[in-house]
Amino acid sequence: MKQLSTLAADLEGRAATRDLISYNDLASEFGQPRITPENWHSHPFFDPFGAMDDEDLVLTSINKRTIIGGMRKSSAAIRVSDEEKQVLGEWLRRGKTERRLAERAKIVLLAHEGKTNEQIAKQLETRTARVSKWCRRFGKDRIAGLTDAARPGKPAQYDKATEKRVLSLLDEKPPKGYSQWNGNRLAEVLADVSRSQIWRILRRHDICLQRKRSWCISTDAEFGPKAADVVGLYLNPPENALVLSVDEKPSIQALERAQGYLRLPDGKAVNGYSHCYKRHGTTTLFAALDVTTGLVKTGHYPRRRRREFLDFMNEIVAGHGDREIHVILDNLNTHKPKNDRWLKSHKNVHFHFIPTYSSWLNQVECWFSILSRQALQGASFTSPGQVRKAIDDFVEAYNPKAAPFEWKKAVVFPSAPKAKYADLCN
Numbered sequence: 001m002k003q004l005s006t007l008a009a010d011l012e013g014r015a016a017t018r019d020l021i022s023y024n025d026l027a028s029e030f031g032q033p034r035i036t037p038e039n040w041h042s043h044p045f046f047d048p049f050g051a052m053d054d055e056d057l058v059l060t061s062i063n064k065r066t067i068i069g070g071m072r073k074s075s076a077a078i079r080v081s082d083e084e085k086q087v088l089g090e091w092l093r094r095g096k097t098e099r100r101l102a103e104r105a106k107i108v109l110l111a112h113e114g115k116t117n118e119q120i121a122k123q124l125e126t127r128t129a130r131v132s133k134w135c136r137r138f139g140k141d142r143i144a145g146l147t148d149a150a151r152p153g154k155p156a157q158y159d160k161a162t163e164k165r166v167l168s169l170l171d172e173k174p175p176k177g178y179s180q181w182n183g184n185r186l187a188e189v190l191a192d193v194s195r196s197q198i199w200r201i202l203r204r205h206d207i208c209l210q211r212k213r214s215w216c217i218s219t220d221a222e223f224g225p226k227a228a229d230v231v232g233l234y235l236n237p238p239e240n241a242l243v244l245s246v247d248e249k250p251s252i253q254a255l256e257r258a259q260g261y262l263r264l265p266d267g268k269a270v271n272g273y274s275h276c277y278k279r280h281g282t283t284t285l286f287a288a289l290d291v292t293t294g295l296v297k298t299g300h301y302p303r304r305r306r307r308e309f310l311d312f313m314n315e316i317v318a319g320h321g322d323r324e325i326h327v328i329l330d331n332l333n334t335h336k337p338k339n340d341r342w343l344k345s346h347k348n349v350h351f352h353f354i355p356t357y358s359s360w361l362n363q364v365e366c367w368f369s370i371l372s373r374q375a376l377q378g379a380s381f382t383s384p385g386q387v388r389k390a391i392d393d394f395v396e397a398y399n400p401k402a403a404p405f406e407w408k409k410a411v412v413f414p415s416a417p418k419a420k421y422a423d424l425c426n
Contacts, residue, residue, distance in 0.1 A: 078139055080112040087143055104134045104146045111135050158197050165190060166201050170209075170421040182209055205424050218414045220355035227412050229352050230328055230361050234291060234407035241324035243291040244316065245364040249371075250304040254280040254381040273378050283384040285391060286312040289364040291328075294402035296367055298395055300388045306334045310342055317346060325349045328363070331356050361412070363405050370398075 080088070088105040091097045103124065110120045117135070121128040137145035166186060174181050175189070183202060187195040202209070220226065237243045257277035261269050286299040286308065299315065301308040317325065329335045331353055343351060354361040375394035381387050418424075 078108065078111050078135055080108060084143055085109070085112070100148075101146065104138075107131050107134050108138050108146070158193070162193060162197070163201050164422060166193065166198055167205070167421040167424055170207075180209060205421075207421070215417070216357045217416055218355045218357040220358070220414075223355040223358070223414045226353060226355045227358070227361060230354055231407065231410065231412060233326055233328065233352060234363070235410060237292055238324065238326065241326055242320055243326045243328070245289040245291055245328045245362055246313075247287065247330060247359075247362055247364045247368070248304050248309070249285040249287070249368050251282045252285060252376065252387055253282050254384045254387045256280060256382050257380050259378075259380055273380065280382055281384045283387050284308070287364055287367065288312075288316055288327075289367050290404075291363060292404055294404040295399050296395055296402065298391060300391070302384075304334065306337065309334050313342070313349075317349060322348055326352060328352050328354065328361075330354055330359060330362060355414070358414075363407070366405055 088109055091101055091105040092109075103126070106124060107120055107130075110123065111117075111131075115123075117128045117131045120131045124131075134146060139145075169186060169189060170181055174185060178185065183195060183199050186198050187193065190198070233243050255277040256279075258274035260273075261271045263269055284301045284304045286301060288297045290296070297316065299308075299312040301311070313327075325348060327349060329351055335351070336353060343349060359365050371391065371394060375390055376387070379390065381390070
């Protein structure tokens with residue numbers, strides 16, 4: 001084996017003439033076996049990231065650069081698994097990925113292709129040392145090694161316990177004289193927690209204390225079977241059968257109010273209507289939405305009773321003969337009496353009831369929303385007849401362009417509000 005001093009002098013000469021040494025040349029100098037595909041991963045001189053840990057080889061800075069340069073030109077850099085390659089590819093495709101992470105992902109993927117540090121640095125217009133660093137970090141810690149290491153800094157003033165205290169306080173009653181909490185009020189009670197930290201915690205959990213919503217939660221014990229029955233009709237309607245979503249919109253008011261626009265001080269023109277209005281009666285609308293085509297059939301009645309509902313259903317049945325008809329309904333008492341003689345006398349009609357307080361499962365409610373926003377909201381009517389005319393005109397314009405609503409959820413669940421804000425810490 002060549003003496004260390006002799007090898008050092010030889011390496012100095014090679015560095016001066018830019019005659020770089022390869023892995024196997026170095027192995028021969030030390031009397032070690034050559035590097036082969038079978039033993040490369042366990043060979044004592046092989047370091048795919050250009051940084052050797054053997055103290056005997058770190059002779060001088062010049063010699064180290066000489067050895068590294070020669071070895072990097074004759075070796076594949078790193079091996080990336082399919083799972084790691086998928087993660088790195090997602091980093092590059094995602095628009096919100098930090099630029100530094102995207103650059104590190106590029107370095108690793110280019111090294112996986114067999115490019116040297118110098119080639120990667122030239123392609124990415126960066127330093128070779130940076131390429132070597134992130135290849136080395138990836139080889140040691142894989143994907144986790146590409147993130148920034150923890151840096152020393154000011155000790156954290158707040159911890160998880162502080163977050164728990166803030167959220168737990170939200171579950172208690174606010175101070176006397178107030179109906180709800182806000183950030184400043186929380187800071188006054190928690191004197192050792194700053195306002196900034198309280199708002200930081202609220203933002204982290206996306207809590208808006210001033211925003212209130214109302215809800216109606218289904219308590220139907222048979223929610224699962226009923227919802228599955230209705231969703232099944234949406235996703236896979238029976239062949240050659242008519243599937244209808246039926247409901248009524250009662251007490252639509254005929255309101256007369258002044259229409260026009262106002263010119264604001266900044267020059268903008270705002271279209272609108274007067275806050276004051278005059279009532280001219282109401283009308284009730286029955287509607288049946290064909291789930292498979294999106295077509296809508298309507299009926300106008302002065303009231304919402306069982307007789308009006310059956311009259312509307314008779315019109316539907318008369319238009320389809322003996323065809324099988326599946327009707328999706330809510331649980332209103334006019335739809336499901338204790339002894340439904342009408343349903344028994346119409347064997348081709350099948351009623352499917354949605355769970356209680358789950359009107360969002362009835363597709364015709366979507367159409368009612370479209371009708372209100374596009375034909376009724378803000379309009380002025382002097383009689384219920386004008387309201388009916390406006391609805392009929394809208395249906396006449398809607399049906400030629402009608403398309404079915406696309407139901408995507410195969411499984412639906414009842415939701416319930418969380419009891420305590422403190423549970424967000426779990």
